[in-house]
Amino acid sequence: MIQPDWELFVNSLWPLLDGAVRGTIPLALASFAIGLVLALVLALMRLSSKRALAAIARGYISIVRGTPLLVQLFVIFYGLPSIGVLIDPWPSAIVAFSVNVGGYAAEVIRAAILSVPKGQWEAAYMIGMSRNRALTRIILPQAARVSVPPLSNTFISLVKDTSLASLILVTELFREAQQIAAFSQKFMLLYLEAALIYWVICLILSTGQGFLEKRLDRYVAR
Amino acid sequence: MSPVDLPAGVGSGRTDAAPLLRVRGLKKSFGSNRVLESVDLAVGPGRVLALIGPSGSGKTTILRCLNGLELPDGGTIEVAAAASADADTGQGRGSTSTAVVVDFAAKTSPKQLAALRDRSAMVFQLYNLFPHKTVLQNVIEGPVVVQRRPLAEVTAEALALLERVGLTNKRDSYPFELSGGQQQRVGIVRALALRPQLLLFDEPTSALDPELVGDVLRLIKELADEGWSMVIVTHELEFAREVAHEIAFVDGGTIVEHGDPKQLLRHPQQERTRQFLYRLLNPF
Ligand SMILES: Nc1ncnc2c1ncn2[C@@H]1O[C@H](COP(=O)(O)OP(=O)(O)O)[C@@H](O)[C@H]1O
Ligand SMILES: [Mg+2]
Numbered sequence: 001m002i003q004p005d006w007e008l009f010v011n012s013l014w015p016l017l018d019g020a021v022r023g024t025i026p027l028a029l030a031s032f033a034i035g036l037v038l039a040l041v042l043a044l045m046r047l048s049s050k051r052a053l054a055a056i057a058r059g060y061i062s063i064v065r066g067t068p069l070l071v072q073l074f075v076i077f078y079g080l081p082s083i084g085v086l087i088d089p090w091p092s093a094i095v096a097f098s099v100n101v102g103g104y105a106a107e108v109i110r111a112a113i114l115s116v117p118k119g120q121w122e123a124a125y126m127i128g129m130s131r132n133r134a135l136t137r138i139i140l141p142q143a144a145r146v147s148v149p150p151l152s153n154t155f156i157s158l159v160k161d162t163s164l165a166s167l168i169l170v171t172e173l174f175r176e177a178q179q180i181a182a183f184s185q186k187f188m189l190l191y192l193e194a195a196l197i198y199w200v201i202c203l204i205l206s207t208g209q210g211f212l213e214k215r216l217d218r219y220v221a222r
Numbered sequence: 223m224s225p226v227d228l229p230a231g232v233g234s235g236r237t238d239a240a241p242l243l244r245v246r247g248l249k250k251s252f253g254s255n256r257v258l259e260s261v262d263l264a265v266g267p268g269r270v271l272a273l274i275g276p277s278g279s280g281k282t283t284i285l286r287c288l289n290g291l292e293l294p295d296g297g298t299i300e301v302a303a304a305a306s307a308d309a310d311t312g313q314g315r316g317s318t319s320t321a322v323v324v325d326f327a328a329k330t331s332p333k334q335l336a337a338l339r340d341r342s343a344m345v346f347q348l349y350n351l352f353p354h355k356t357v358l359q360n361v362i363e364g365p366v367v368v369q370r371r372p373l374a375e376v377t378a379e380a381l382a383l384l385e386r387v388g389l390t391n392k393r394d395s396y397p398f399e400l401s402g403g404q405q406q407r408v409g410i411v412r413a414l415a416l417r418p419q420l421l422l423f424d425e426p427t428s429a430l431d432p433e434l435v436g437d438v439l440r441l442i443k444e445l446a447d448e449g450w451s452m453v454i455v456t457h458e459l460e461f462a463r464e465v466a467h468e469i470a471f472v473d474g475g476t477i478v479e480h481g482d483p484k485q486l487l488r489h490p491q492q493e494r495t496r497q498f499l500y501r502l503l504n505p506f
Contacts, residue, residue, distance in 0.1 A: 122291055123350035127364030127416060128339060137367065141354045 008186055009193060015176045016197055023172025024201075028159045031094050035101025035158075036151075042106035044135075047113060057106065064103025070164055072096050077168040093165040101158060108150045112143035145216040152209035156202050163198070173197060240302060242267045242451050243288070243420055248297035248326075250283055250475075257283050258294070259475040265420065267302075268449040272462035272483070275472035276498055281455040282347075284472070285422045288453065290339035294326040301341040304419055319419075342420040343413035348429055349405040351397040357384065357408050358393040361415045369416070376415070383411045387441060403434030410441060421445065423454040459502065463487055471495045 045057035064072070077092040087095065116139050124134035166175035174194055181190035241264035248261040257280045265271045273281045286292040288299065304319040322341060324334045351360050361380040365371045384390050387407040397405055406426055413421055423442065427435040439461050446452060446465045456462050462469055463483045470480035471492070479492045490496045 117350075119346060119348055119350040120352065122286075122344075123346065123352065125291055125339065126289060126344045126346075126350075127412070128336070128368035129364075130336075133367070137363070138352055145354070 005184075005186055005189060008180075008184055009189060012177075012180050012190060012193060015180060016173055016194060019171060019173040019176035020197055020201065023165070023170060023175070024159065024162050027090075027093055027097065027162045027165060027170065027172060028155070031097030031162075032101055032155050032158055034094065034098035036105055038098060038102030039105035039109050042102060043109035043113060046106065046110050061103045061106050064100055065107075069096070069100050069161055070167070072100060073164055073168060089165070089168050089170045092168055093162070093170045097158060097162065097165075100161075101154060105151060105154055108147055108154065109143065112146040112150075113139060115146050116142045148212050148216055149209065152205070152212070156205050156209075159201060159205065160198055163194075241265060242269075242302050243453075244298075244300045244302075245284075245288070246298045248284070248287055248299070249295045250280075250287060250292060251295055257475050258287070261297070261472075261475070261477055263470060263477060263480075265451055265453060266467075267451055269467045270446045270452045270454065270465055272466035272469045273453065273455045273472050274457065274459070274462060274469060274498070275478075279472045280475045281472050282424055285344065285424050285453065285455060288338070288420070289342050289344045289422055290335035290337075291344075293330060293335065296327045298323065298325045298327075299338060300324075301338065301419060341418060342422050343416040343418035344422040344424065345406070345409050345413050345426050347425040349397070349402070349409045351405055351408055351412070353397050356394050356396055357389060357400070360397070360408060361412050364412070364416050380411070380415050383414055384408075387411055401434060402430045403437050406430065406438050407441060410438070410445075414445075419451065421450050421452045423452065423456070425455050425457065428457060457502065459487060459499070471498065473498065 042057045042060060045053040046061070048054055073093065073096040076087065076096045077089065080087060120138055120142065121134055124138040129137065162172055163174035165172055166178060169175075177190045177194035181187045184190070243263075243265040245261060245263045248258055249256075250258040261280075261284055263271065263284075273284065275281055283292060287294045299322075301322045303321045319341075322334075322337045324330060324338055352363065355363065358377070358380060361383065362373070362376045365376040365379075366373055381390065381393065384393055387410070389404060389407060389411070392400060392404060392408075397408070400408065406429075410426070426442065427438050430438065435458070439458065442452075442454070443461075443465050454462070454466065466483050468480060469483045469486045470477045471486070471490070471494070472478070473494050479486065479490060479495045486495070487499065490499060
């Protein structure tokens with residue numbers, strides 16, 4: 001049995017956490033924020049009565065969900081330069097992850113909007129609201145509450161998926177682990193340590209998700 | 223001549239006042255399903271019209287058309303200008319409003335539907351309160367956000383209305399914390415706060431537990447006594463007889479028969495009305 005190198009474990013902890021704090025977490029947060037805005041636009045396009053808009057959104061969502069995230073990432077970072085578009089690693093990663101989250105979250109948001117009972121639209125119209133105002137003041141707040149569980153899952157997946165950014169040279173948790181592992185040749189230790197940190201981050205996030213759901217669940221029309 | 227073609231149609235019980243609401247030849251189909259064949263009715267100021275009829279006969283659709291929630295295929299809806307007397311009672315949107323006349327045979331603009339919606343307020347069968355807003359927020363949303371009236375004034379008015387229905391202590395509660403009867407009273411207060419000329423009730427008590435029905439019906443009766451103009455869809459015949467000035471029996475998308483509540487309920491002229499009343503009074 002190989003004795004774990006606890007000293008290396010402890011010494012690596014700081015660089016890995018640093019990678020999480022300066023790479024993984026901001027990457028996930030920025031991509032999620034941009035992706036959500038994109039998703040809301042796409043969801044509204046999908047629900048629009050204008051066929052062209054709906055078709056564009058449907059096509060986008062289909063492509064994003066029908067292709068691997070890794071391929072999307074490589075097309076943007078390694079593919080685009082061949083047609084003269086050069087993007088740095090960080091922006092490339094944010095673009096790829098945002099585009100991806102946009103596609104998945106759009107369907108979540110669309111379903112959430114559709115899940116708000118028709119009576120809520122009617123009551124909003126009854127008190128004199130326009131479609132837009134009904135959407136922003138009555139429907140979206142309720143849809144947001146319904147979206148919390150599935151969007152939390154999207155976010156947790158995203159946190160893990162950001163490890164792919166190591167393949168386009170973004171310094172984040174996993175790339176730190178790779179580098180220390182290559183240097184020390186302790187692959188098992190470093191990759192398990194990285195796994196452990198991802199796991200702790202996700203545990204924290206799911207606990208937060210639980211709290212959020214409890215708080216919001218009550219105000220949903222049934 | 224069918225009953226609805228009588229000179230002044232439903233609502234003509236009192237001829238001294240011009241009707242507040244007049245509907246002529248209202249038609250509505252959903253695809254190939256002709257839900258409203260041709261509906262004529264009128265409601266005078268301060269009058270209450272009760273609509274009764276079997277499920278699926280088009281009662282809700284009539285109310286939804288009146289509230290501009292549904293776009294009819296044909297017919298006209300007219301709402302008279304708010305009488306200046308309404309301004310004194312705090313009812314209606316003041317004496318400045320003009321008459322709204324919408325002819326659905328022509329192309330109808332969203333503006334016209336909005337104008338129609340402006341004049342009436344609906345109380346829904348399932349309350350349809352906004353679950354993410356408190357009781358008070360539910361009530362002031364329309365007056366403040368849509369009608370752009372001053373928050374302080376609207377809040378004071380809303381609190382007075384809540385007080386009158388005994389829900390002051392629930393002002394900061396959310397709908398899920400209220401019983402059905404309390405929710406429906408908030409639904410009524412929300413409608414009143416819009417200061418409509420016409421109140422529309424769609425089976426306001428049919429979703430309530432039996433012991434909660436009384437409170438809501440009593441409130442509606444009080445409003446009727448105060449002179450609010452209303453159209454009420456209901457299966458509560460006893461209530462309709464007491465509160466309504468006129469009852470119309472709706473079946474198959476037309477008004478089969480209408481008239482004085484006591485007359486109509488005791489001596490229905492049409493066979494379909496008779497059968498409906500018989501089934502309602504003798505469920506098994
Ligand atoms: N939005 C709609 N789309 C299609 N059919 C509808 C719609 N609303 C109502 N209907 C149909 O119209 C008929 C009358 O419905 P409704 O006005 O709700 O009747 P009531 O309120 O008298 O029970 C029913 O057959 C119903 O299925
Ligand atoms: Mg109905």
